Amino acid sequence: MKRSGPLYTLLGGLLLALFMLSLNATTGEGNSSYGQDAPGAASPAPTSAKPTASKPPKDSPSPTPTKSPSKRPPGKSEYAGRTADDAAAVSLSIRDDKAIAYYCNGRDAESWLKGKVEDDGSMRLTGKHGAKLEGTLAGNAVRGKVEIDEQPRDFTAARAKKPSGLYRATTEVRGAEIDGGWIVLPDGRQVGILKEDGTPKKAPRLDPKSLTAPFDGGELTAAPVVP
Structure with missing residues (x-):
């Protein structure tokens, strides 16, 4: 009976070894919870990188519409x-x-x-x-x-260049309202009407230098018309 002790001990060791081999075969070293950090772990299959969408260029600012140059002269x-x-x-x-x-x-x-x-x-x-x-x-x-x-x-x-152009004289003479208008043409001719209390007649000639015209023993003074 004394010899059976070592035999049982040897048998128990064998059974423990078989159990451990069976356990390792079942779980497998590749199933470590640390994944690729575990020694001998299979590297994960490379995943195809998603193409990075290129950022569309910022819209270039719309050109400011150019205003057509004015056809009227300044001044x-x-x-x-x-x-x-x-x-x-x-x-x-x-x-x-x-x-x-x-x-x-x-x-x-x-x-x-x-x-x-x-x-x-x-x-x-x-x-x-x-x-x-x-x-x-x-x-x-x-x-x-x-x-x-x-x-x-x-x-x-x-x-028109001076003295050509448009002139006007408005005043009162002896209680009468006087309103005269003159157009001096580029060739020097004049066209004008003088109204006395609303009654029209041909205007007297206007002196282009002094801008005066004779009227009723005196003279009228005209001025260039400005809008």
Whole structure:
């Protein structure tokens, strides 16, 4: 019976060894909870990297629309000419975007008109009794149509240099209201009407240097018309 002790001890050791071998075969070293950190662990299959979407370039700022250059000259400019039928004269005084025009036949018909000049050089001026002028400033001339007393007439007024241009005198003489208008054309001719208490007649000649005109034993003093 004393010899059976070592035998049992050897048998128990064998059984323990078999148990441990069986346990290792069941769990496997590759199932370590540390994954690739465990010695001999299989490297994980490489995952295909997702292509990084390239960041779209920032929209370039939209170009600021360039404004068309104005066709009207800056500052003050004068224009003078005649209607196509040579029945009357037309003169315009323009300062920036404002305009005054004068239509005159030199006898008994006249009209003062005013309005705005657009950037493209177009204008629509109006006056009393339905008078109107539609024109376009292009280059060194204003061309268009003027309608006075329901009679439309085409006209061309060229750029004027002093003393050519538009002049006016308003005053009171011996209790009478005096209103005179003169158009001095580029060739030196003058067309004008002088009204005395509203009654029109041909205006006396205006001295281009002194801007005076004789009237009733004295003289009238005119001035350039400014819008």
